[in-house]
Amino acid sequence: MKELAYYDGTIGTPDELTIPFNDRVHFFGDGVYDATVGGNHKVYLLQDHLDRFYSSAKALDIKIPMEKEEFGELLTRLLSMVEGETHFVYWQVTRGAGTRNHTFADDMLGKLWVMIRPNRLKDPEVPVSLITREDTRFYHCNIKTLNLIPSVMASQKAKEAGAEETIFHRGEIVTECAHSNVSILKDGIFYSHPNDTMILRGISKTHMISACYRLGIPVIERPFTLSELMDADEIIVTSSSNFCLHANQIDGKPVGGKDPKNLLLIQDEVISEYLAYTGKKSLFD
Template structure:
C-alpha cells in the first residue's frame, strides 16, 4: 500500500477515507494533532510526540479513547502497513462528533484520524529564505491545536515571497514561525524563546537543546527581538520535517553565515540521532 488513512477504527487509502460532517474538527477546528517522520518504518521521537499530543488534548479537555501505549501501538501498526519506509505520519484527535453547538458534547469521546504517506526530511545542507510578519495568532500557541488559519496565511505569504518560512513576532519579540520554531546562534550561544504560551514546545527544538548540551554549546532560553534575529551569527529553523535548517536571508536581507561550523555540528548531531533512532 502506498498510503494509508485511518478514522475511528476504519482503514483505507487516503483518497477513499470519509470523515462525518458532524466531526467537530470540521466546523470548529476543535482538536489537536501531531506529525513525525519514519525511516525503516521506525517513528522518530514517538514518545515525545505522544506526550505532547496527550498534553495538548488535556489542555483542551479532550477525552482520548486510547492510552498512550495503545496509541503508540496503533501508529506502529499503521506504519508497517505502508510499502515505503520513509514516511510522513500525521494524527489528530477532535473532541468528537455531534450537533453544531459551541459547548462540549455531553458524553463525547474523541474521534481519531491518521494519515500516512511517503515523505522525507528536508536536506539540512540547504539554506532557506524567511520573511517576518506580526504574530496575530491567539494566546494558546503552546497547544498543538488544528486551528491553523493564521499559520496557513503566514505560510502562504512566505511562499508568495519565494521563502521557506515566516518568522512571527509580537511587539518586536520573535515567537516562532508559521509551522516551525526559530532560534539563533549568537556569540557561541544557542538562543531560543522560552516555552511559554506564545510558542509550541517543539520536539525538534528540544532535541537541538540536547544536542547543544552534548556539544558543550551554552543554551539561553530567553526572548529575543527581530533586531537580534537579523544580527545573529546563524538563524535556525527547526521542526519535525527539517530538524535544523539554516537561513541565509530574511525579508530579502542577508543573515547568518558567521558560525557555519557550529551550525554544521548541530545539524550532524540531530541528523545522527534521527538515523540512530530509526535504524
C-alpha cells in the same frame, strides 16, 4: 499501501475514507494534532510526540479514546503497512461527532485520525529564505490545535515571496515560525524562546538543545528581538519533519553564515540521533 488514512477504526486510502458530517472538526476545528517523521518504519521520537499530543488534548478537555501506549502501538502498526523507508506521520483527535452546538457533552469521546504518506527530508546543508510577520495568533500557541488559519495565511505569504517559512513576532519579540521553531547562534551561544504560551514546545528544538549540551555549546532560553535575529551568526529553523535548517535571507536581506562550524556540529549531532533511533544509514535513503 502507498498512502494510508485512518478514522475511528477504519483504514483505507485518503480517497476511500469518509468523515461524518457532524464531526466537530467541520464546524469548529475542534481538535489537536501532532506529526513526525517515520524512518525505517519507526515513528521518530514517538514518546515525545505522544506526550505533547495527550497534553494538548487534556488542555482542551478532549477525551482520546485510547491510552497512550495503545495508540503508540497503533501508529507503529499503521506505519508498517505503508511502502517506503521515509514517511510523514500525522495524527489528530477531534472532540467527536454531534449536533452542531458550541457546548459539548461531558461524556463525548474523541475521534482519532491518522495519515501516513511518503516523505523526503530537506537537505540541512541547503540554506532557506524566510520572511517576518506580526504574530496575531491567539494566546494559547502552546496547544497544537487544529485552528491553523493564521499559520496557513503566513505560510502562503512566504510562498508568494519565494521564501520557505514565516517568522512570527509580537512587536519586537520573535516567537516562532508558521510551522517551525526558530533559534539563533550568536558568539557561540544558542538562544531560543522559552517554552511559554507564545510558542509550541517544539520536540525537534528540545532535542537540538540537548544536542547543544552534549556538544558543550551554551544554551540560553529567553526571548530575543528582531534586531538580534537579523544580527545573529546563524539562524536555525526546526520542525518535526525537517531538522536543523539554516537561513541565509530574511525579508530579502542576507543573514547568517558567520558560524558554520557550530552550525555543522549541531546539524551532525541532530542527524546522528535520528539515524541511531531509526536504524537508517542516511538522511535521504
